Amino acid sequence: MTATAPAPAPAPGADGADGTDERLLGRSPLRKLLGRPELGSVVGAIAVFVFFAFAADSFVRGSSLSTVLYASSTIGIMAVPVALLMIGGEFDLSAGVLVTSSALISSMFSYQMTANVWVGVGVSLLVTLAIGAFNGFMLTRTRLPSFIITLGTYLMLTGMNLGFTQLIDGTVSTKSIADMDGFDSARALFASRFTLGGVGFRITILWWLALVVVATWILLRTRAGNWIFAAGGSRDAARAVGVPVARTKIGLYMGVALGAWIVGQHLLFSYDAVQSGEGVGNELIYIIAAVIGGCLITGGYGSAVGSAIGALIFGMTSKGIVFAEWDPDWFKFFLGAMLLLATLLNAWVRKRAEATA
Amino acid sequence: MTTKGDGVTDGGGEDTPADAAGAVDAAGAVDAQGGPLVRLDGVSKHYGNVRALEGVTLEVHAGEISCVLGDNGAGKSTLIKIIAGLHRHDAGSFRIEGEETTLGSPREALDRGIATVYQDLAVVPLMPVWRNFFLGSEPTRGKGPFRRLDVPFMRATTHAELRRMGIDLRDVDQPIGTLSGGERQCVAIARAVYFGAKVLVLDEPTAALGVKQSGVVLKYVAAARDAGLGVVLITHNPHHAYLVGDRFVLLKRGVMAGSHTRDEITLDELTRQMAGGSELDDLRHELERAPAPAHLGGRATKSA
Ligand SMILES: Nc1ncnc2c1ncn2[C@@H]1O[C@H](COP(=O)(O)OP(=O)(O)O)[C@@H](O)[C@H]1O
Ligand SMILES: [Mg+2]
Numbered sequence: 001m002t003a004t005a006p007a008p009a010p011a012p013g014a015d016g017a018d019g020t021d022e023r024l025l026g027r028s029p030l031r032k033l034l035g036r037p038e039l040g041s042v043v044g045a046i047a048v049f050v051f052f053a054f055a056a057d058s059f060v061r062g063s064s065l066s067t068v069l070y071a072s073s074t075i076g077i078m079a080v081p082v083a084l085l086m087i088g089g090e091f092d093l094s095a096g097v098l099v100t101s102s103a104l105i106s107s108m109f110s111y112q113m114t115a116n117v118w119v120g121v122g123v124s125l126l127v128t129l130a131i132g133a134f135n136g137f138m139l140t141r142t143r144l145p146s147f148i149i150t151l152g153t154y155l156m157l158t159g160m161n162l163g164f165t166q167l168i169d170g171t172v173s174t175k176s177i178a179d180m181d182g183f184d185s186a187r188a189l190f191a192s193r194f195t196l197g198g199v200g201f202r203i204t205i206l207w208w209l210a211l212v213v214v215a216t217w218i219l220l221r222t223r224a225g226n227w228i229f230a231a232g233g234s235r236d237a238a239r240a241v242g243v244p245v246a247r248t249k250i251g252l253y254m255g256v257a258l259g260a261w262i263v264g265q266h267l268l269f270s271y272d273a274v275q276s277g278e279g280v281g282n283e284l285i286y287i288i289a290a291v292i293g294g295c296l297i298t299g300g301y302g303s304a305v306g307s308a309i310g311a312l313i314f315g316m317t318s319k320g321i322v323f324a325e326w327d328p329d330w331f332k333f334f335l336g337a338m339l340l341l342a343t344l345l346n347a348w349v350r351k352r353a354e355a356t357a
Numbered sequence: 358m359t360t361k362g363d364g365v366t367d368g369g370g371e372d373t374p375a376d377a378a379g380a381v382d383a384a385g386a387v388d389a390q391g392g393p394l395v396r397l398d399g400v401s402k403h404y405g406n407v408r409a410l411e412g413v414t415l416e417v418h419a420g421e422i423s424c425v426l427g428d429n430g431a432g433k434s435t436l437i438k439i440i441a442g443l444h445r446h447d448a449g450s451f452r453i454e455g456e457e458t459t460l461g462s463p464r465e466a467l468d469r470g471i472a473t474v475y476q477d478l479a480v481v482p483l484m485p486v487w488r489n490f491f492l493g494s495e496p497t498r499g500k501g502p503f504r505r506l507d508v509p510f511m512r513a514t515t516h517a518e519l520r521r522m523g524i525d526l527r528d529v530d531q532p533i534g535t536l537s538g539g540e541r542q543c544v545a546i547a548r549a550v551y552f553g554a555k556v557l558v559l560d561e562p563t564a565a566l567g568v569k570q571s572g573v574v575l576k577y578v579a580a581a582r583d584a585g586l587g588v589v590l591i592t593h594n595p596h597h598a599y600l601v602g603d604r605f606v607l608l609k610r611g612v613m614a615g616s617h618t619r620d621e622i623t624l625d626e627l628t629r630q631m632a633g634g635s636e637l638d639d640l641r642h643e644l645e646r647a648p649a650p651a652h653l654g655g656r657a658t659k660s661a
Contacts, residue, residue, distance in 0.1 A: 221505040225506075226484075226488055226491075226492060227493075230481045233484055237481050240443070240463050241492050242463055242464040242467050242493035243493045
């Protein structure tokens, strides 16, 4: 939870700077490492990598790496804000279908209302953020558990995704927007590829990395980050010292909505149409990635980097099974076992770290 | 470059407004100079049809400790939640430095110089000590998107402030939950003093602590008083109260059962009033076996 990256140079003239205890520097590197929330997931990721490297020769090729990273990134883009939300002490069960909603809104608005997809993309951003704000607002107003609130949103969005698509397009999928203005530029932003060392990668990987960096900065180096940890760690204590808990939580739900918008646009512009029934069940995968990455299910602890590694474990497992030419049915088993192992390891690591304090 | 307590305005605002405070005549008004920092007059609070507090009067003066004593459920916490801005009073008057006030949020109370340390929710256990110390009032540097926590300053200040109160932490990065209960209370008190609180409210700071740790906490309470703060100390232990207190208010089922200054009352009398009736003999028996740990605090004791 605490930064181990080199801290910014001490402010010149910051009074009390000389008060730094030299013993702080003596903090054992091992304890620092054990104190990191993502430690368990790093160990897990290495284990999974080694396992599939032996199980499938093709797993260690550059093109396989690209496939794994792509699968990881579409989960990871969502796992990052979901992890922040979990650190803030809440869940979002609507996160999976919100991705589909975001893509549908963008596609339908573009097709029905205008000739330029960018208008649809913009409207989709606003509506998706509004849905996130609605989740947060309902939560902080009613003080019901987020499980209930977002289960409600999840069901409503699932119904609306199917219902509106049926109503407007008459089927379960939207019409193609491939020939509309702005499609190519939008595709370049959300669904293009780039080449690195002779291997083609999907642009979602860059979105994912950028989100991890920004989320880590927010968590560890801004006031908002302090508030997120506090809101999840002890809501009442946070409120009592003046932390705007309600505002923080609404912001976190809007963060999840932002992730849903990015992934939604990627889905839309990877192809040119959206299936209205997609996304159901993905919310659990995001939560699993965050938990494998060291987020405490009760809030107050975790990291964005951990969620990224959780997503990477997910990507390696789902694709590794394919490369090893096993029945993909085994994937869920692996994921479940991984979740249990990672959670146990995390709990153990945290106990060790705190016991030695 | 570093700012204290800037810019945080939203305290959550999660409380619904209570009925307007009943107006009380201005007889209690005092000039801001010599008068009490906080004065409650005939304050009442109802939770639905539960009458948690009825007609309670309390004064808090700079450099003095006002103790609120009472059994469980007597309304002590309710009283301080009104002072801390968590609840609004239904009737009576609440003056801060002579000015009639209704606080809407803990943030508002903080901005008026009232800091509250709750027994169980003083800190966020999993967060490092230095993050807890500045929680809600984090100093930042840099501009725009690069506005960031002034981490070196935060760490150094936390360390220095705690050392000033006699707590020498090996590592301000350790989760505050790994400190002892007494140390956590002390961090919370040090934080209140550092952020320039005028009034420090402590809800049963010694309730969960052993004798020795209670002594340590009482020493910091006395230190805060010596630094010129007005302190409200909630306790159900008359011994702890009498060690440091200047004024004593007794609550019984939401109503005042007594209000005394130190020179009006002895420890025995205070204990008698606290216990009352048949419980008294049991209690006296108990107290004879465990005499007050006078060396741990008291008026004369100055903190390190
Ligand atoms: N939020 C609340 N809603 C309803 N009743 C409450 C609430 N808080 C406290 N009470 C009641 O008010 C009375 C006083 O409680 P409290 O102020 O917590 O007592 P103390 O701190 O002295 O133990 C108790 O009877 C308690 O049950
Ligand atoms: Mg209480």
